[in-house]
Amino acid sequence: xxxxxxxxxxxxxxxxxxxxxxxxxxxxxxxxxxxxxxxxxxxxxxxxxxxxxxxxxxxxxxxxxxxxxxxxxxxxxxxxxxxxxxxxxxxxxxxxxxxxxxxxxxxxxxxxxxxxxxxxxxxxxxxxxxxxxxxxxxxxxxxxxxxxxxxxxxxxxxxxxxxxxxxxxxxxxxxxxxxxxxxxxxxxxxxxxxxxxxxxxxxxxxxxxxxxxxxxxxxxxxxxxxxxxxxxxxxxxxxxxxxxxxxxxxxxxxxxxxxxxxxxxxxxxxxxxxxxxxxxx
Amino acid sequence: xxxxxxxxxxxxxxxxxxxxxxxxxxxxxxxxxxxxxxxxxxxxxxxxxxxxxxxxxxxxxxxxxxxxxxxxxxxxxxxxxxxxxxxxxxx
Numbered sequence: 001x002x003x004x005x006x007x008x009x010x011x012x013x014x015x016x017x018x019x020x021x022x023x024x025x026x027x028x029x030x031x032x033x034x035x036x037x038x039x040x041x042x043x044x045x046x047x048x049x050x051x052x053x054x055x056x057x058x059x060x061x062x063x064x065x066x067x068x069x070x071x072x073x074x075x076x077x078x079x080x081x082x083x084x085x086x087x088x089x090x091x092x093x094x095x096x097x098x099x100x101x102x103x104x105x106x107x108x109x110x111x112x113x114x115x116x117x118x119x120x121x122x123x124x125x126x127x128x129x130x131x132x133x134x135x136x137x138x139x140x141x142x143x144x145x146x147x148x149x150x151x152x153x154x155x156x157x158x159x160x161x162x163x164x165x166x167x168x169x170x171x172x173x174x175x176x177x178x179x180x181x182x183x184x185x186x187x188x189x190x191x192x193x194x195x196x197x198x199x200x201x202x203x204x205x206x207x208x209x210x211x212x213x214x215x216x217x218x219x220x221x222x223x224x225x226x227x228x229x230x231x232x233x234x235x236x237x238x239x240x241x242x243x244x245x246x247x248x249x250x251x252x253x254x255x256x257x258x259x260x261x262x263x264x265x266x267x268x269x270x271x272x273x274x275x276x277x278x279x280x281x
Numbered sequence: 282x283x284x285x286x287x288x289x290x291x292x293x294x295x296x297x298x299x300x301x302x303x304x305x306x307x308x309x310x311x312x313x314x315x316x317x318x319x320x321x322x323x324x325x326x327x328x329x330x331x332x333x334x335x336x337x338x339x340x341x342x343x344x345x346x347x348x349x350x351x352x353x354x355x356x357x358x359x360x361x362x363x364x365x366x367x368x369x370x371x372x
Binding site: 228229230231233234237238242245246247250251254255258261262 | 292294296298299301302303305307310312314
């Protein structure tokens, strides 16, 4: 997808458009659309992430019939890492860090695909502000947050579902991490995994102090063993959702992962299916 | 002819963690973890030390034959170069 294929306007809001303010990890976006379906979807899906602060970036969402299904995802940034192009599923869009704005076209009837674009937007703009999204479940006990990074199939949703009555589930699939006042904090996001979303979860917009990072491992019996920091860093980097591939932002994500590995206790956690975390944490 | 000096590639960033180090290649977002010996060598790649100079410094730190150290350093630098983590520049 060449840059010229997308007519990238200066984001003058369309007539009759409505706006919604949504924030993740303290980063706020203004979502503008003239589609009632989009506005309704955003209002419902992002209910617990409504914001009142001044937006850091704006996203215009247009509904169109011409956006076909694509099995393959195409995502790339331009040379300076200031623009990101994305084409996947039923969406096609672009993010421009220079204008702090993005525009996405979503196929009519596939309004929920806007999540994919917004996820990429937040990944992109969080990196601009010293944060990142990570493939991880996050559960909190009081004022301590526990991160469970892992790719699909690692057991993030399973562990979240098994412990949702005793612990606060920030998210079962994608969490945000950001340093606030020199403290690493884990934030929930509205981007849930399939089963988590089906269970009616909407995420929690809380930022809770990071306590430990626990990498899930499938096996028999329940055990927890400390991981060497370098190994933890390597594994964490593999779970970071990093869209802005410019050198500066890549190094920023690397440094943030390093800080997490250095400052948090890191473990490999082997759990039987459905096991409760209470005693283990 | 002047000896080439190993330099860290521009698109790399590294962090020492304990006795190990991790290098990230920002160009392709690949991460590499170095063992303790590799970390010692990586720490001596500073655009000033030649391959021979690095081997001398490593030899002073390790209880090993000089030829073995020279061979291992050369092999390791070659591997780094192959992965694009290192470039050889004329001094």
